[in-house]
Amino acid sequence: MASKDRSLSQHSSVSPHGGLIATLQQSRLVISSSHTRQVLWTFPLPQDFVSRCRFLRWYRINDLASGATDARGNGQIEQPGRIILADDDTVRIYDTNDPTWHAVIENAASSLGRIAEVAFGHTADEVLVFSDFGVKLMIWSLITSRGVEIRDPKSLAKCYQHRPRTGHLALLTRPAAQDALMLLQPGSHELIRSVEMPTIDAQEVAWNPDGNWLAVRDTASSGYKILIYTADGHLYKTISSSGNDMDISLGVKCMRWSPSAATLAIGDNNGSITIFSKNNFSPIANLHHPATITLPKAGVWEEQVNALKERSYVAAPQPASPPASSSLSKANNPTPGISVIAFNSDGTLAATRNDFLPTTVWIWSLKTYTVMEVLIHHSPVKQITWHSSQFDLLLIHCAIPEPAVHLWKTTWHAPRILTLPLPRIDGRLEASWLESSSEENFDLMISSTHQYTIARISSDGEVIAEAVLPEAAAIPVEPGAEDMFDEGNSLDLSPIKISHSTVEVTGHEDGNDRSGSGLGFTEEMLDDTFHYRRHVKAVI
Template sequence: MEASERIDGLHTTASPCGRLIAYILPGSPRVRISHTHSPQHCTEFNSRILIKDILNLKWSADSSRLAILSSRLVDVLDLDDVNRRIRLDNGSGGLGSFRSADFIGTDTLLTVWEFGNARIWNLHTGKCVDLPDAKTFTTMPAWQVRPNAAKGLPPMLAMLSRQSGEDTLAMQFVGTQAASNFATKVPGDNRTISWSPDGRWLALNGAPYTSPCLHIYTADGHHFKSFDGHDRSVDHAPNRKQEDKLGLIGVKEVVWSPNSQILALSRYDGRLSLLNTRTFGSLADIEHFTAINQSNLAVEDQAPIYEESVAASGERSYIRVAHPFMPPRSEIKDRQGVNDQGVAEMKFSCDGSYLATRDARMQSTVWIWSVATLSARAVLIQHTNVRKLHWHRTDSEVLMIDCGEGIASIYHVSASESPQPQHLSLPGNVSLSWIPLSADVKPAILASTRSTFRVLYPEGRDDNFEIHGARQEPVDAGASFEEGASEDSLMEMLSGRKPLPPLPNDSYTRRIDMEVEEEDEYDTSARLDDTFRGKRKENFGSIEIDPLDDSQIF
């Protein structure tokens, strides 16, 4: 295993293509973008947002743009043209502070305010579409873009809104100027929304005590089926224990398999239900037993159980234990809420052949299930509670276990070996994630804390990483630069094929003054301007403006 040097950086995030890593330079409002296989080499961009105000960084799906989000300002970098900057200013904050800003297309940005207003911005034309009353107090974003859109059609955005105490499901084609292409009322208080990977189905999951708790809709927004998690006869049994009702109060989480053939439902009593996605009938129920016993099977047919042990020297190893076995029980919190009970996590492998799960009663135990046989494939017992499970992005056999200790435990499902712990040598509360590289590139793991990160290469660095845009020498910022000779590309700069452009003659303060002078000549309606190279276009006509809305895009 190889690893990069430790690099200081805040809000570290990898691009969707996996080739770039963006982070904020500590002590300075600058954004740095490094190559995954050469993170010590980077390109810097100045940010208009103070470090203390930055909330996070968001990439566009094609990795060509990066949004820097704060509660009052969104700054968008165009990596294909480093001279182009786009800014969205929240003004006096009459609509509240920004809650999120996400790309829902290459040239489309969705902003959501804390009080429920949402707006889709076209970064080329400056036009926007208002989406009022968006739900913001949900565990997950109350919107999602439909995957695998039909050829020639714009992406479709599905969003939950709530007005007058009722939920509404709105369908909006991204790029159209209509407020909503389709809207329908949805019963209950819905918390999550998720498209199937093939884009054919949409699932809405409600609050724990909502009835019905789960709704299935078609791609065009028509209701197909609902599920009720309640049993009326049990609700009227006053002597029944609360923990015995946990499986009857709804669905905790909904997860689609990557091949869109199975919908997995986790419940509050530790059970999982697998449904087929043709009729949404039941395929199987999976339960996490407190005792694992396959003694009646031949040894070669038993699911292997590996338990981690830590020596006094700190060395970690795994031993295979025999059936029957009782996984250690986790300590119960004094004030344990409903969301802390039942299935803690479930993740499908990249091709949907395996399902990894955790139970809140046994948080150091990981179950791996075979979807084909609907049986346990392996059980892994960690020394401490597991924080997160990560399947490899392209290899369905590889699972990474993150216990928050700065150690990546990597397990190959089909191999007859125990998990392999990889030490990161990174102090602090470390978060792990696979960098989404393509299958023809060696895998890489991003290990980050609040202020530092490093990249791990479990199979070594890619020998051919130069062809993917990595550079060998630092960019000479003083080299000659001919404006307009070719298109500015971040990848060309990282590869050393193009020097960084010099700073413009006018200072930043002077440029802002010039922008303010230009703004005085035009209406203050919310619209978009290209700060550095675009020209203001003619007014789009009379637009009715919310008196509390003085947000601007420049």
């Protein structure tokens, strides 16, 4: 499970590949190196902005530019290094590669309620701002200081996605009583195609990693329904329970493409995952999550807490019966079913969670489609994250008021539970992987609102070193690191100020051909998809 790419801010965020850490402290945005623990940059913020900030996100790219060196000469950093912050109506963008530049988008939702969702576009020069109640989407350009308006988008975080490599935007909308799928050109955001969908209330759209297929998930109340579209927006197949030999009749709760793009995993409300092949989108395997676990060839581990509140895993006798959601707080998640399917980076392993058994993590081999191990915890599991380079290393974070992380690795004789020092715990705890300069050891971070701890873990799962980063008032900053931002300094930061008065409303009502020819196909891309030509009349 990606580490909350679109979640609300908890005042700290790790850059996509773990090299930088951004924190909001007092009235500053502080950027630190995860390698040296050194503060690299600080950016001033309005006095009350930090308390209002709801979004804190890095720009994510698939490939890093190599050979980049930070401004202090401290080694490798990520490129590009833009970060976005937003409260209810203002968006602020900063750039670690050019600390003298920043942009401010005022009235970003165009006086139509508060900002419901904000994210970078396909490039770091685009910002997507969704207004409340699905009224409109504004796509702002940080180059031209202008915006493109799209009406009636679905404002759910999973209702839009950019196509891998080319950057075409797939967007779910509901202009009237019918859901529609829109495909937009990168850069210009001209409409290529808009098609009505046979859905009740579409919840998610996802490109497969090679960009040849689009999957759309309908609401669970419509039954078991996934729509498969070609890359140019034509319905290829509807995956439903009718005519299917597998028991998949209770509706879909989540879906995930495998990293290789070869399969699509669909988690249903019955507590099962069905794996479909992309060749013809037929089921090839079913992964069950029974309430009573009897697995002679798999290990079952259970978390124990002793009188000193020390946590550890012990082998659980079988059959094992993990606590069900009915025995826990019903506020955790009232809807049963598979909510988490996390593939490791090479697609050979998967970790899953069934909300009916919210304390349990299932680890599967995708070579044999069998359970490898099951981990049962004291509290509900809220996060599952695979390491990006150590393919068999898993981080599990549970909903507990302690700075503890649960780790699993295929080569260990037992999973590990590490409790790290974090003197001040306020707000929700979060855990993340960090980039490591060592091939054997690995780094991770656990954070609350105002403090975070960085730990280096050995290949055997033992803590080698740890450091607690305090509040901003105590953070040592090198002389000159923030001089340019002091009050009264004459340096002109020349921010880009964007307001609604500069919006350029763009639409297409001319009925011109917006066929899939604008999607930038090559013969290689078309191996597994179909290409059609059709005249469509589209209105944004």
